[in-house]
Amino acid sequence: MTAAPAPAPLPAPPSGTPGKVRKSGNPPGNRRRDLLIAAAFLVPNLVLLVVFTYRPLLDNIRLSFTSWNISSPSATFIGVDNYVEWFTSDSSRQVLWNTIVFTGSAVVGTMVLGLVLALLLDQKLFGRNAVRSLVFAPFVLAGAAVGVAFQFVFDPTFGLIQDLLARVGIDAPQFYQDPDWALFMVTATYIWKNLGYTFVIYLAALQARRVELDEAAEIDAASTWTKFRRVTWPQLRPATFFLLITVLLNSFQVFDVISVMTRGGPLGNGTTTMVYQIYQETFVNQRAGYGATVATIMFLGLLVITLVQVRVMERGRES
Structure with missing residues (x-):
């Protein structure tokens, strides 16, 4: 008769004192x-x-609370006189209007055109990589160099635009004599230079979108506009908020294009923005205290705009 096999040994009890849990976390050291x-x-x-x-x-x-000639070793405290002068001056209202028009046009122009180009060049087209490079190339150029080049483009005597309009029997506008056309000229130049920035950001956002949503829209036979409004645009909102903040801040502080092309003119303050006024008052008129006042006002305005944009962005993420 065979003997029964020996029972398997019981597992050894866990080491350590029963009932105690090992503490986790980094030691103080x-x-x-x-x-x-x-x-x-x-x-x-x-x-x-x-x-x-x-x-x-x-x-x-x-x-900003002083009267100071930049070449003087000392400044005289004058309180809020500089602020009162800026807010009551007719030239300041013109400068503020120029800044708003230039900044608003630059933001809308670069973002809308950048989005349109990104949507077009996101398709499978022949030579699209070369076109993408051409669109982005002006962004890496110096603003002063772009301004010099576009002086010849807008020249009313022998410029490119004058030549094209002359072929169809239209007189070229006086870009360097009419303040409205001069402001349009510097705005168009700035948009052309910075279009590649918004284009690249939107193109990256388009290439990172969820493909399955596009496929679902195609299965549902959604129209192109419906697909863009319901599927594509919601995925572009983070990129749009980012561009809205960065493009607005950059456009608000443009100096090089205006300095090279118009020097703030024509007719006084035709294209003078707040940044150019800071330069003009500080280094040309030798009123560094007043220039500091304009810089402080511009800083406070940008701070308020940025805080509002960030708040709107946070509400968009919560909803």
């Missing part, structure tokens, strides 16, 4: 090391921000 590493990366950047951003900003605000 590791946390201290992480804090030191974070400080090593953050402190130099904070120092640079304080020295080159926040301190000059505070100095500019301080100078």
Whole structure:
């Protein structure tokens, strides 16, 4: 008669004191090391921000309450006189209007045209990579160089536009004599130069969209407009908010194109924006205190606009 096999040994009880749970988390030494590493990366950047951003900003605000010739060693405190002068001056209203028209036209123009080009060049077309490069190329050029080149494009005597209009019997506008046409000229030049930026951002957003949504729209036989409005556009909203902020801030601070093409004219302040007025008052009229006032007003305006845009973006994400 065979003997029954021996029973398998029971598993050994877990080591350690029963009922105790091992604590998780970093030991104090590791946390201290992480804090030191974070400080090593953050402190130099904070120092640079304080020295080159926040301190000059505070100095500019301080100078806005003074009357200071930039060549003088001292400034005279005059309170809010500079602010009163700017808000009550007719030239300031013209400068503000020029800034609003230029900035609004540049933002709308670059974003709309950039979106249209991105939608077109997102299709499978022959030579689309070469066209993409051509659209983006002007963005990397210097603004001063673009301004010099477009001076010849808009020249009313021998410019490209004058030649094209003459072929159909139309007189070219006086771009350098009429303030409205001069403002149109610098705005069109700026849009041409910066179109590649919005184009590239929109193209990247289009290529990152969800393909299955497009396929579902095709299965449902949605029209092109319905597909764009219901499927494509909602996926482009984050890129649109980003572009709205960056393009507006950049357009608000344009100096090089205006300086090269019109120097703020014609007829006084025909194309003078707030940034160009800061340069004009500070370095040409030798009124650094008044120039600091214009810079402070522009900073506060941009700050309010940015805060509103960020708030709208947050509400869009919550909804």
